[in-house]
Amino acid sequence: MARNVLILYYSQFGNTAKLATSIHRETGADILRLRVPDDYFPDDMEETDKIFKRDNKLGQLPPIVTKLPNIQYYDTILIGGPVWDGKVASPVISLLKMIVNYQGKVAPFSIGWSDTGNYQADFIAHAGKLNVVSGYHVLTHATPKFSSASLASWLRKL
Numbered sequence: 001m002a003r004n005v006l007i008l009y010y011s012q013f014g015n016t017a018k019l020a021t022s023i024h025r026e027t028g029a030d031i032l033r034l035r036v037p038d039d040y041f042p043d044d045m046e047e048t049d050k051i052f053k054r055d056n057k058l059g060q061l062p063p064i065v066t067k068l069p070n071i072q073y074y075d076t077i078l079i080g081g082p083v084w085d086g087k088v089a090s091p092v093i094s095l096l097k098m099i100v101n102y103q104g105k106v107a108p109f110s111i112g113w114s115d116t117g118n119y120q121a122d123f124i125a126h127a128g129k130l131n132v133v134s135g136y137h138v139l140t141h142a143t144p145k146f147s148s149a150s151l152a153s154w155l156r157k158l
């Protein structure tokens with residue numbers, strides 16, 4: 001795997017956080033959790049979905065309130081987030097807009113409930129000129145499920 005690696009992730013209910021922590025443990029990479037304003041998304045999936053759909057309709061994205069480190073220092077960024085409506089969760093899209101000039105490799109990882117949908121394709125669609133490689137996409141209530149072996153295999157290819 002590449003030498004200087006940064007893990008950036010958004011997690012509303014803790015699943016992506018858990019996955020990001022596993023990746024951190026495996027890689028020793030720097031890690032940072034992205035936050036949106038506390039009151040942006042309700043503490044409920046269905047209500048969050050309403051905000052997500054409203055934002056999509058209005059073409060707006062939640063602001064990221066986390067200060068990013070100097071990303072050019074890293075040769076790879078692993079970007080994690082939950083699957084929302086078969087797509088990339090909007091805080092991750094906000095991040096992609098913040099790093100448009102990043103020159104290194106970008107590798108997505110995601111965790112959904114039962115359907116990954118078009119996560120990888122949607123991520124690429126929002127990534128502009130970023131150099132996006134194949135991601136690690138798992139589900140909590142269907143396959144593919146997380147396993148140390150599949151994670152290690154993905155990390156080896158980066």
Ligand SMILES: Cc1cc2nc3c(=O)[nH]c(=O)nc-3n(C[C@H](O)[C@H](O)[C@H](O)COP(=O)(O)O)c2cc1C
Binds near residue numbers: 012085
């Ligand atoms: C707005 C919204 C939409 C979602 N859409 C999907 C989906 O299309 N497919 C899926 O498998 N899970 C979906 N989920 C479930 C989350 O992807 C899943 O619970 C994920 O593990 C949550 O990650 P987190 O704990 O890091 O927030 C959705 C959740 C929310 C809040």
